[in-house]
Amino acid sequence: MSLPFPNGFIGNPSIQFRRFPLKACGNDIQNIMEFTISNPILNRREGLYYYLAIWLVIAVLHTLLLRHLHELPLSWLTAILDSAVFNFLFAIVGLGFWYPSKFISLEKGRAARVLISHALASVVISTLWVGAGYAILKNLIFNEPNYQSFLYSSVPIRLLIGVLFYFVLVAFYYVLIYYQHFHQKQMQEAELKSLVRDAELRTLKFQINPHFIFNSLNSINALTLSNPAKAAEMTIKLGDYLRYTLSKNDQQQSTLKEELDSAKLYLDIEKVRFGEKFEFLEEVERPCLETRVPNMLLQPLFENAIKHGVYESLDKVHIKFTCRQQGDYVQITVENDFDPQAPSRKGKGIGLENIQHRLRMTYHQENLLRIEQEAQLFRVHILIPNDARPAWQKP
Amino acid sequence: MAKTIKVVIIDDESPAREVIKNYLNDFSDVEIAAECSNGFDGLKAIQERQPDLIFLDIQMPKISGFEMLELLDDPPVIVFSTAYDQYALQAFEKSAADYLLKPYSRERFREAMNRALLFVKDKTKQQTIVTGLLRYRDTQKEFLERIVVKDGVHIIIIPVEKLLWLEAQDDYVMLYLKEGKFLKQKTMKYFEDHLDPQEFVRVHRSFIVSISFIKQIDLFGKESYRLVLANGQTLPVSKSGHRRLKEILK
Numbered sequence: 001m002s003l004p005f006p007n008g009f010i011g012n013p014s015i016q017f018r019r020f021p022l023k024a025c026g027n028d029i030q031n032i033m034e035f036t037i038s039n040p041i042l043n044r045r046e047g048l049y050y051y052l053a054i055w056l057v058i059a060v061l062h063t064l065l066l067r068h069l070h071e072l073p074l075s076w077l078t079a080i081l082d083s084a085v086f087n088f089l090f091a092i093v094g095l096g097f098w099y100p101s102k103f104i105s106l107e108k109g110r111a112a113r114v115l116i117s118h119a120l121a122s123v124v125i126s127t128l129w130v131g132a133g134y135a136i137l138k139n140l141i142f143n144e145p146n147y148q149s150f151l152y153s154s155v156p157i158r159l160l161i162g163v164l165f166y167f168v169l170v171a172f173y174y175v176l177i178y179y180q181h182f183h184q185k186q187m188q189e190a191e192l193k194s195l196v197r198d199a200e201l202r203t204l205k206f207q208i209n210p211h212f213i214f215n216s217l218n219s220i221n222a223l224t225l226s227n228p229a230k231a232a233e234m235t236i237k238l239g240d241y242l243r244y245t246l247s248k249n250d251q252q253q254s255t256l257k258e259e260l261d262s263a264k265l266y267l268d269i270e271k272v273r274f275g276e277k278f279e280f281l282e283e284v285e286r287p288c289l290e291t292r293v294p295n296m297l298l299q300p301l302f303e304n305a306i307k308h309g310v311y312e313s314l315d316k317v318h319i320k321f322t323c324r325q326q327g328d329y330v331q332i333t334v335e336n337d338f339d340p341q342a343p344s345r346k347g348k349g350i351g352l353e354n355i356q357h358r359l360r361m362t363y364h365q366e367n368l369l370r371i372e373q374e375a376q377l378f379r380v381h382i383l384i385p386n387d388a389r390p391a392w393q394k395p
Numbered sequence: 396m397a398k399t400i401k402v403v404i405i406d407d408e409s410p411a412r413e414v415i416k417n418y419l420n421d422f423s424d425v426e427i428a429a430e431c432s433n434g435f436d437g438l439k440a441i442q443e444r445q446p447d448l449i450f451l452d453i454q455m456p457k458i459s460g461f462e463m464l465e466l467l468d469d470p471p472v473i474v475f476s477t478a479y480d481q482y483a484l485q486a487f488e489k490s491a492a493d494y495l496l497k498p499y500s501r502e503r504f505r506e507a508m509n510r511a512l513l514f515v516k517d518k519t520k521q522q523t524i525v526t527g528l529l530r531y532r533d534t535q536k537e538f539l540e541r542i543v544v545k546d547g548v549h550i551i552i553i554p555v556e557k558l559l560w561l562e563a564q565d566d567y568v569m570l571y572l573k574e575g576k577f578l579k580q581k582t583m584k585y586f587e588d589h590l591d592p593q594e595f596v597r598v599h600r601s602f603i604v605s606i607s608f609i610k611q612i613d614l615f616g617k618e619s620y621r622l623v624l625a626n627g628q629t630l631p632v633s634k635s636g637h638r639r640l641k642e643i644l645k
Binding site: 210211214215217218219220221222223225226272273274275311312313314341 | 433
């Protein structure tokens with residue numbers, strides 16, 4: 001076996017963290033750290049493009065506003081410069097707001113505290129921003145007297161806009177964080193579900209009854225004394241049967257033929273134990289044998305037939321297997337006669353319930369298993385949908 | 396010259412009987428009186444052939460090895476021969492009766508046989524073991540699903556759902572069914588412990604009743620009650636019995 005995962009591990013390998021293009025960091029803790037603080041805008045190239053595009057729109061609006069709405073029209077160049085400096089500065093600083101948004105958690109902190117923290121941050125950022133912009137533009141555009149006074153008088157409104165921008169950006173980041181958490185949670189849930197399903201499938205599968213093994217060994221012991229050749233044959237059958245049963249742990253389906261062959265091994269072994277006490281009949285339409293079915297589907301049926309039919313009866317019991325195409329389904333039937341006088345044994349029905357459950361989980365259809373009980377006949381029908389692409393195979 | 400030991404083998408699998416027969420070849424003075432593939436035949440063979448020793452499987456059709464033992468008044472020496480069975484194992488350990496776990500070797504069989512032969516010489520030992528074994532089994536708190544009784548030469552298997560009511564009769568309990576009544580050598584306490592208390596109530600020192608068979612509960616005199624059953628029969632109810640009834644029917 002060369003599987004990198006523990007036996008039977010089938011679900012998605014694990015949640016893949018989006019990685020920064022930092023090759024050096026090898027260990028996972030670092031990856032997780034990166035994941036938690038990395039800015040989603042810088043993470044992907046499109047993110048950055050969208051971000052810059054939005055700022056470009058804002059900058060254009062800003063320019064037009066300065067050109068047309070102000071009572072003292074400014075020159076195109078002045079308007080463009082003003083807009084470019086202020087908006088570029090904020091665009092750069094705005095990338096950093098990711099960190100306060102990430103660390104001032106909405107879920108953990110109290111609302112008032114969160115609000116105060118951000119209010120303080122917004123005032124400080126806005127002041128620095130306007131201060132920096134003011135200093136640059138004052139020295140850049142010195143030949144337009146109208147502009148100098150305008151720049152001075154516009155400081156309060158610019159401060160206000162800075163605070164507003166801050167809050168809009170932070171709100172945007174919070175939405176992103178919320179979405180990320182939501183997405184992560186969804187993936188974890190899906191993962192968990194698939195793990196639970198795999199585990200359930202494993203436990204639902206047929207478990208070899210120790211009684212059967214010990215009694216078979218005892219029969220082999222008897223045959224070594226009376227008929228060594230037959231003992232050898234039975235040992236090999238038991239070996240094949242056990243191998244089939246055990247090998248099915250990491251594979252979820254087999255063909256009906258494989259299932260039937262293994263069931264026949266089981267019946268052959270029981271035949272040695274019980275001799276003429278039962279007879280096995282089969283009625284099979286050839287093509288049906290190629291049907292893919294959940295593995296270990298037939299064993300519990302035959303085990304039931306033996307347990308409730310042969311173990312409990314004093315007379316000969318017939319066990320019959322039929323398999324035929326019926327409309328959109330392949331119908332599998334196992335029937336056995338039983339002694340209606342025999343008191344019901346404990347545990348009856350659990351095996352069948354398990355099969356029903358497995359069929360439901362595999363094909364997402366109800367009523368694929370049907371039980372019929374007549375005077376002395378017990379019959380189990382199983383329907384396997386023809387277009388059966390079992391759930392685990394669907395992309 | 397030692398007297399011949401008569402043996403009966405009871406096992407539903409013929410290979411299992413073959414092993415025992417083969418291993419028995421090592422012993423002289425042993426006569427295989429009968430081979431049986433179920434408890435009914437076993438019981439009959441034991442009664443007819445009066446063996447000194449039996450080899451007994453536990454899991455068999457219709458009635459188990461234990462149930463067959465319950466029906467024997469004077470059981471012979473028993474060597475159990477069985478596959479894995481948790482409960483049986485516990486019982487064996489407690490009672491120290493000998494048992495063979497399938498598959499077993501010739502040597503192990505010989506040991507069991509030698510021990511059994513000692514018991515054949517001194518049957519009182521065996522008696523205590525069997526009683527101990529059955530008593531141990533009675534202490535297991537598992538609800539009964541069926542009761543096996545002997546009615547003359549017939550063995551009758553009664554599913555507990557068919558029980559209507561039970562009445563204490565000295566060392567026995569009389570089981571009443573629609574089809575008739577049967578005696579079983581057990582105590583009321585045993586049935587009280589081994590019948591589902593959601594279905595069976597001990598209404599009186601001498602009576603246990605299936606709830607679904609009760610028609611009505613009448614006040615009878617001052618603070619005393621009596622039950623009327625679905626068939627019209629009346630049974631007395633003790634104070635504690637009335638309390639138990641109220642508890643379940645509320």
